Amino acid sequence: MSRQTAVADTDPAPGVCEPTRLPPLGRSEGSPPGEAGLNHWWIAVLTLIVIGTGMAYTLWWPTAFGHHWYWIVPPDIWGSVRAAHWIGWGDFSYVYSAGTGLVTLPGFEVVLTPVVLLGSVIGLGEGPVAFPIAGRYTDWLLVGPFALACSALGLYGLDALARATRIPQRRRRVLLVLEAAVMWPVIAYWGHPEDVLALGLFALGMGRALQARRVSAAWLVGAAIAMQLYVLAAVPILAGLVGLRRALPLIARVSVIPGTLLLAVLIPDPRDTLDALNRGSNNVAGHGTPWVLLVHDHVSAGSVRMVGLATASALGLLAVRRRSDPLAIIWLAGVALGVRCLFEPVVDPYYVAPAIGFALVGVASCRRAYPVVGVAAGLALTMVTYVRLDVWSYWLLMVGAMAVVFAAARSWRTGRLCTMARSSGLPMRGDTVTATTLEL
16 A cells, blocks of 8 residues: 655755655665665574574584583573463463562563463473573473574564665675674573564664654554563653654653553562562673672662663753764664663673664664774674673773774764665655655
């Protein structure tokens, strides 16, 4: 279905790019081939590669290289499986009190519930939650591919975000390969597909917001928050993009899905729910940051997180001033996601994945040597998070590597998007044109 939409603007600043007024992307006469083309086949193939390599690693790596009989199943996934069972049985009061280790809203667990119940019906065995024990837990044969397949939504969301900024298709395909490499350890090694789902949903929402599709953007961002609470840090950027006047209706829509989930678990068990959502990482592989010296206990991380939210709110004010520059908005969103790592008392290595994912989109729009510097810095940042150092050395190295990543991502060419939009026949601020709105 298609319709004709008149795009008019009375703003007296001609020639300035206004991305929030651009029509949705798709196949049209005004969109040059190679910039608005879809990468569905690339996403499908990369998803199959992630599933195949992830399952091969968990099932065969110990036998092939360590001569062990067990499987390397990420232990954190069993906490989600346990919580999904309680949701399937209708016992929301046990989502946080039954030793699941969950520290976010149970959005992914709701999605996982049918898979978990199917595994119980066919008699598959599950691993323990509190004390991981080596073994061959057959439920991973069902849960594993499903969890790894969540990378498809992450890849699709980031590719849609790159399309919204008119990054050429060849660069977007390289970007997809890099993003798949970023997502692989988050799921296959750490067992947190909800982080990847939240990243993909938020990227989709941000892309819709850049196209002035605020209603669908709000629902997508709300679903992302339901998957992982780290998305809250980037909500001020979204509010700054749509403008202060439209921010309240948008935030109201954003809060519907996570608010409903919160009430579903808060009403039957308020004490355990608030304690879990206020708790920091309980992963033994996590690394302490200088904030540990302040809070003395990772269980009381909420007060430190308020500092991070305040910093994200300041970035939202910057987004109000840069709302006409979509690459700047994406850059600010990535920085806001990276703030999570700077203000967490305990940082797990996969915490940096969302920030790197958004930074790579900015890097893909740069020219000269900046993409190489950005990718190298992203790799260095990932490696730093796995190094065991003292608190200050670890935190300073992580902050330094993240600063280099976003410095490279910030080095896009000014006016590049306006030039590309103008050459594509897309509407500019101050213009009065008739644009074809594409398939809805």
